[in-house]
Amino acid sequence: MTLEITNLTGGYSGIPVIKNVNLTVEKGQALGLIGLNGAGKSTTIKHLLGLLRPQKGTITLDGVDLAKQPAQFKKKVAYIPETPVIYPELTLKEHIELTMLAYDLGEDSWDKANELLTMFRLQEKLDWLPVHFSKGMQQKVMIVCAFLTKAELLVIDEPFTGLDPLAVANFIDLIKQACAEGREVLMTTHVLADAQQAIKTYAILNQGTIEFVGSLPEIRAHYGLKETDSFDKLYQVLYQEESRDQHA
Amino acid sequence: MRELAKKRLSANFKQSTKYLALVFNDFFVLALIFIFGAVMFWYAKIMKVLPAGKWYYPLILAGILWIASLPGKLVTLFQEADRQFLFTQDDAVKDYLDEMRGYSRLLPAILIGITAAILYPFASLKVGLNGSNYLFLVLALYWGKMAEQQVVSQEFTFDHRVKRASWLARGLTLAMLLAALYLIPQIAGIVILIPVAASFFLKKRGEKRQGQVFDWQYAIDYETERKDLVYTAFSLFTDVREKRVNIRRRKYLDFLLPSLKKETANSFLFRRSLLRNPEYLNLLARMTAFIVLISLMIADWTWTVPIAFLILYLTVWQLLPLAENYDRNIMYRVYPIDQAKKGQDLSRVLSWALFLQAIVVAAVWLIALPKEKILSVGLLLLWTLLLAKVYLPYKTKEVEKRARYGKKSGRRK
Structure with missing residues (x-):
């Protein structure tokens, strides 16, 4: 590859x-x-x-x-943009679901998603609209979605x-892992x-x-x-x- | 700051004129003249038969005049960047807002003036107010509105009391009108002294409050909200580029969403957009409410059914731009989402919306239509099927073509 x-x-x-x-x-x-x-x-x-x-x-x-x-x-290909690009109509959970749909990921990907959400302290915000998050939090959503894909x-x-x-430390670990x-x-x-x-x-x-x-x-x-x-x-x-x- | 205010007012005036010209186009003016003529004809007829001196007439008069005085918030034209660039100008804000207050008086003057002129026959013949008395009463109302704007201009502090202050001013104005009409109807106009005195008091109060810390973010949020209201009004008639879309979660509508297994990435996005983006949801709700209202008012199936068909068609036709909702979203283009099936997925989602609308209409017809209920509902379902299976697939094919070959091959330039 x-x-x-x-x-x-x-x-x-x-x-x-x-x-x-x-x-x-x-x-x-x-x-x-x-x-x-x-x-x-x-x-x-x-x-x-x-x-x-x-x-x-x-x-x-x-x-x-x-x-x-x-x-x-x-x-x-998975992409993490410089400026987070969020779907205003989707909750955090739905951003993950959309990623699963687009990349043909199975339901079992939720294990990986939960792991990433916990790593970036987002697990309590699944039902929120990320469009209202701070820039850093939105960037974390982008990272979670990108690393969720295979x-x-x-x-x-x-x-x-x-x-x-x-x-940043967690993100660097994810890159090394990838x-x-x-x-x-x-x-x-x-x-x-x-x-x-x-x-x-x-x-x-x-x-x-x-x-x-x-x-x-x-x-x-x-x-x-x-x-x-x-x-x-x-x-x-x-x-x-x-x-x-x-x-x- | 006065110069900055003048510059912004001039730009705002240009923008408003542009949109007003679009709103008051030839057709709309014609329709307005027609409606106004019909209302005036009805008004003239009713004035002839209405008995004079009923106890509730002052209540009606005060109520209508007061409602006419509600629009027309203080225009401030603050911008997001002011938080940064005007942060040190707290002392000069008063001059800026003084300029703005001058401009803000225009809309209430027009609305109160027109309403007062229309109500004059009623006020003089049925309530029994003489000309000068009525004139001073209307001026008192207008002065009350100015006092409201004055108090708002003084409340952009960290106490966050703009809403409370403006509703207090409005409440006092209504109380003043009612008191004048019920307690001292012969000299009702004398109440003009109250808002004049209030203005004088507010001027002194403003001088005392000079030096209080100005809450820029609060003032900017107020202006953003006000502008949104204006843009929403314009957007009922024309496209407004500056209009901000406030997406709301609307969890209570989640029960309408099918499970993930039944969705494609496109339909997943379109469905949520339809339920959470006010532009689309309001359109769907407005059109459905319109059919329901027409059905209840006409209550004759020979008229109700064709009108409902037309509105159903117009609903889906107006919802077609949903296809372009994500075209500018980079992630939508980067994600492996099947663009070629966009039209097909859109057709599915719009058919779903159409059936939701048809179910509501059918329920109303079954309850409210006096005759041919089953036939009407049957025709409705047939029409819905026709739109969903023939019209929508045909229209959304164009969307697919655009997605596959780029915008140039599409109808829109």
Whole structure:
């Protein structure tokens, strides 16, 4: 089971935001997609979810081509958006039921659902409308629904915003568990301190192209960061590169 | 702050004018003239035969005038961002609200003026009020409304007393009208002194309360509620983009929902939308109530049955946009939900709604129709079946086409 993005070029209104993106996420791997604001992370994810049509390139998951077999592809993917997207008419319980219906999960999935709900302290709120929850609580609903599916690929966009430290710790455990089960994770984030706990490989997206893929020590070496430098310093380096390119 | 208030009032006026032009379109004005003419004709006829000086006439007069004074809340036009950007402007809020009060007087003036003019023949001929007396009484009512808005403008504090204060003002106004008409009918207009004195007192009170902490969130919530009311009124006649939809849980309707095993993801969503989204549920309830009302009023099956058929058709036709309810929800597009079967699922849910409506109507007909009950109910079921099995599948096929080939192939641009 492998996610393969090959020569992906795409954007909005015919203007490419990402250019010739090539990425592979192996079975059991968690890959971090990082870059400055506007680098093309969300655009890449939108293509991966079938929300944008690529101008060029292919996306396949375990041999299933998104362009040719979108329905089968979607069954293999679960998504956690940066801003929680809640159905205003559905209760928390119904969000779980809808996930079960959409992903063809059996009634026995309630065991897993209850486990996740307890983990994120939502078990008492099953009959509530999550649209009235705080942002952090809504994000937990998104996490519960995504991890409830048996999707092979988890696409996670900036997940840490609004989550309390306990929820972050639980979330990281879930990612590790998913990888141990052989699922793939693609996550964008700026909160590298938290991400490092679950993600060992990162793809650096800069101005729409994948500039480098590697582990933390490899990234340090590639961008000339010292051992003592915080990983956040990478952003300063990327910003300097971007400014240099714009002036040139 | 006065400048900001003027700017917002101007924008609000433009927006209101736009919607009023849509509401009062040619057809509606024509219908309004027709209805108004009919009511006036009836009013003129009844004035000729109505005996004068009945004890309850002042009660009717005061009641109608008072009801006409109820609409017209204080317009504040506060916005969500004010909590952040005007947070330090507590001292200048009074100037802002003074501007707003000027604008807020317009609607009550129109409503009270028109109602008072219509009621004048009744007030003078049947209640026995002379012209100037009646005029001052109406002015007292209007001044009372202004005092109500004045007191509301002073209550946006952490005590949260706007509702209590406005209902107290309204109650006092009604009491004033009744007292004037029953106790001092010959000099009823003299009560104008009461709201004038109240306004003076409120002005002094406002000066004393200057410096109290202004509760921005409370004031913003008040304005949001007021605007929702206005948008709801406009939305009865036209589409209102700014209207916020307040979804409610409505647990008491859960018994209508079938078990999960009988649902697809689409039907699961559509059914809950229909029961919890007020836009759809109110439409369904309104149309059903309309059929029931018509049935009770006409009570003649030859008229009731075709009118009910027309309303049933209009109900499902107006519910068809439910298909697009989730089109902008990213998760709906990301989840592996069968978009191609959307139309089919929508047809199932709308048929279900149609049968619910038909059951209520059939029950009313069985009780209320004087003749041909069974025949009428039989025809109703036949029509419902026709709509559910022929019309809806045909209409929802278009939805399927749109889902499969994108919006361009659909009828709507």
